[in-house]
Amino acid sequence: MKCPRCKTSALMNDQRWCHVCGSEMKENRFAKIIKALLRCLFYYLVFYVISDAIQWFYVGYCAALTEANGFSVAVGGNYSEAFWAIFSKSYSYVMILTYAVIFLAFTLWFALRRKDPLREMGIRPIRPSHVPGLAVFGLSVQALTSITIAIFSVFMGPIGEQTQQSYDNMFGSETTLAMYIFMAVATPMIEEIIFRGLIHKNMREVMPRGAAVILSSLCFGLCHGEFYRVVYATLLGILLAAVCEKYGSILPSVIIHTAFNTMSFVYEVLPENTLVYICIYFIAMGVSIACAVCFFASTAHSERKNTNETL
DSSP states (O other), X not given: OBOTTTOOBOSSTTOOBOTTTOOBOOOOHHHHHHHHHHHHHHHHHHHHHHHHHHHHHHHHXXXXXXXXXXXXXXXXXXXXXXXXXXXXXXXXXXXXHHXXXXXXXXXXXXXXXXXXXXXXXXXXXXXXGGHHHHHHHHHHHHHHHHHHHHHHHHHHOOOSHHHHHHHHHHHOSSOOHHHHIIIIIIHHHHHHIIIIIIIIHHHHTTSOHHHHHHHHHHHHHHTTOSHHHHHHHHHHHHHHHHHHHHHTSSHHHHHHHHHHHHHHHHXXXXXXXXXXXXXXXXXXHHHHHHHHHHHHHHHHHHHHHHHHHHO
16 A cells, blocks of 8 residues: 555554555555455465365276276276276265365464464354254245256256266265265355355455455355356345455355255255155245345344444
C-alpha cells in the first residue's frame, strides 16, 4: 500500500496515515481485488498440489506393487483390474492422510504469520442446539438432489455413469469405515475450509456479498468434474456460502456438507423400492422448503434487528 500523495510505501499493513506527508493511506480498489484473488489462487494451489502429489505417489506405489505381483498395470490404455484391486484397498486411508497434511499445512502457514489458524480458516464455535437442524437440512437437500438427478436420467438417459465407474474403481465394491470418514467427514471439512473459510472470506472482503457468494460457489462447482455435478455443486455452494454469511463460521456449512455426503451412504441400506424413494423425495422437499424458510426468515429478522440497533 502506497500513499496516494507522495507515493511512500506504508511501514505496516494496517497503517492509516502516511508517516512522511501525513495523508490518509488508501489502497486502490482494483489492486485490493487482485490481491484477494491471488490469495484465493494460492490457497487452492496449496490444496491441489499437495493432494495431487500424494495421489501420484500412491499411483506409482500401486503400479510398482502390481508389477511386483506379476500383473499388468494397464490393459488397452486403461489401468487393469489388478491395479484397481490394489489401489482401492488403501485409497481412503491415503486421502484421509492427504487432507490431514493439507490442514496441517494451512495451520502452520497462519501460525508462522502470527495469526490464529482457526479464525483465519473461518472455524468459530456455534450453538450445539443448531446442529440437528443443520444436519436434517443437509440430508434433505441431498435426497432432493440425488432423486431429482435420477428422475432426469429416466428421460435424458443415464447420468453420472462415468463418475460412478470412477468411484467403483477407486473404492472397490465394499463400503468401509475409512471410506465414510474420507467422503463424509474429511472431504466436507477440507472443502469448506478451502472454498468457504478461505476463498469466500477473501472475496467477501473486497467485493459485494452476492458477487462473493456466486464467484466462490462457481469455483467450488467447477472442481467437481461432470457437467451435472458442476451444476448441483455450484447451487450447493451458494447455499453453503449463504449459511456461512449468516453464522460467521464454516462449522454450519461443514455440518450440512457432512450430512449431504452421509445421505449417499444411507441409500445403501434402503430397499430398492420406487414407492420408498417417492416418499423420501416429497418428505425431503417439504423439509428443505421448511428449513429454507426458517433460515431466511431468521436471517431477515437478524438484519432488521441489527439495523434498528444501529439507528
